[in-house]
Amino acid sequence: MIFDKHIDRRNSGSLKWDFMAEKLALEGDDLLPMWVSDYDFQAPAAVIEALQQRVAHGVFGYAERDDRYYQAVLDWYQSQYQITLERAWICSVHGVLPGLALALQQLTQPGDGIVIQSPGYGSFNKIITLNQRVVIENPLRQHAGQYSLDLDHLEHCFQQGAKALIFCNPHNPTGRVWTAEELLAVAQLCQQYQVWLLSDEIWCDLTMPGKAFHSALALPSELQQQLIVASASSKTFGLSSLRIANFIIMNPPLRAAFSERLDAHGLDVFNSLSLCAATTAYLTGAPWLSELKQYLQHNINLLAEFINTELPMLAFTPPQAGYLAWLDCRALQLSDDALQQQLLKAGLVFSMGRGFGIAGSGFIRLNLGCPRATLLQALQRLKTALTPC
CATH class of the missing domain: 3.90.1150.10 (Aspartate Aminotransferase, domain 1)
Structure with missing residues (x-):
């Protein structure tokens, strides 16, 4: 093995x-x-071989996502989750956390409350507090070792004026995969209170055999207007230092504003080795x-x-x-x-x-x-x- x-x-x-x-x-x-x-x-092995060939080429000038990269992402979502994406929806960033931080800068103001479930990934706290936003914890319920969402408390957080929710699905550190019903309830609350839903789905490909992952990308279109979904091949295929993440945004004005934020930070070129690794992984890694x-x-x-x-x-x-x-x-x-x-x-x-x-x-x-x-x-x-x- x-x-x-x-x-x-x-x-x-x-x-x-x-x-x-x-x-x-x-x-x-x-x-x-x-x-x-x-x-x-x-x-x-196919990723390692592709990287070796790319290194042997020896020229490492400015790189961009080509048709092969986009098609690899689209085909992956179709084959793995039966979700049909459009190329135009994909905005690429140098990692999920940097992208989430940029989204918070774009969509919220200093002092705004940002909700996370707890226990939760510590770096969410970091990007919230270092961007002068306020962490609002929505504690998960635990019964007989099983975690579930506290939707009543989540609604209370929204009623108190929270502006965004970073939703980790599947959840780190508990390993919960949220059900379609749980996801729908969260999205409906976000719509009701006009809260931005930032769905971090970097762990989605690692759902264990016999379990079903439900992506926010499959939500009804009326619930997608304040939604950004983040994903990457890095956790899936062991490419954590070859960082490239995809932020999938269906709402055209929201996507345009996010793309402008990337340009404002000079994030308009990509690591050629990261592109090579991610493309090959999606095309051959199943x-x-x-x-x-x-x-x-x-x-x-x-x-x-x-x-x-x-x-x-x-x-x-x-x-x-x-x-x-x-x-x-x-x-x-x-x-x-x-x-x-x-x-x-x-x-x-x-x-x-x-x-x-x-x-x-x-x-x-x-x-x-x-x-x-x-x-x-x-x-x-x-x-x-x-x-x-």
């Missing part, structure tokens, strides 16, 4: 493996990083992705079985999408600092739940996008960290 291959990422400029000291103030040669949400897998999702599902099942038999004090609901495990450690009755110290003593670096908001306190996030041998090593360390002597 190609995903079992161990690839040493140390000294490759990897954020996850090489920058724990700078980013987390952690030192130690034996630390096992399971935090940053990228793969320890190689990209698809079989690779199918194998990957089966592998990730096995990792999820392995983790669930291990917790059930070895660490029953933890609670784990398998993600419906993505390769991130959201582990509930609250039964240990440890502070977040004490929990982190026990993990570090065992040589484990997880994402601590408190980084996802107050609702994440007592949780840890574990990256399952790794070879099975690495996961087994992490699980044994986790048992050492949490089992009383």
Whole structure:
């Protein structure tokens, strides 16, 4: 199995493996990083070959999206989700987060409230607060380990004057894939209160076998006028540093204003290697992705079985999408600092739940996008960290 291959990422400029000291103030040669949400897998072979050919060409002048790039995106949405897009709807940006930040600058004013679900991706808070907007948390409901939307509280947020909602679908860190009914309810509330709906769908391609993803792009046309959908091939195919994202906007005036915002920031040319990688991945990557999702599902099942038999004090609901495990450690009755110290003593670096908001306190996030041998090593360390002597 190609995903079992161990690839040493140390000294490759990897954020996850090489920058724990700078980013987390952690030192130690034996630390096992399971935090940053990228793969320890190689990209698809066809993508690597296409990049090698592009590099061999040797000329790296200004690059633009060609017909092949656009068609690859259109065909991907048609084949994977039976959604028919128009080329004109696609605005490309150097990453989802930069695009969301630009959208907030365009659509809202300093001091405006921006809603996010919590626990939620910490970088949403960053782009909101650093752009002088105000984070409004809409806490998710949790029952028997399953998360759901609190639509009554969301409406309250809108009634208090929130101007935009960053909606993570599928959700990071919980792995929830929102149902068509949930998505429709959110969009209807946004329309009722004239709130901009920014749907971050970067995890959509990693919906697990047997689960159905519902994109905001499939909403009725009357609910699409205040909608921007963000997607990318980066999470799907392990191309996180070859950044190019697509912001899909059906409303012509809104799209024109967003394109003007890109021009205002000089974002009018693209990385030729990013274009090459994304195009090739969309055109050829479906079989690779199918194998990957089966592998990730096995990792999820392995983790669930291990917790059930070895660490029953933890609670784990398998993600419906993505390769991130959201582990509930609250039964240990440890502070977040004490929990982190026990993990570090065992040589484990997880994402601590408190980084996802107050609702994440007592949780840890574990990256399952790794070879099975690495996961087994992490699980044994986790048992050492949490089992009383």
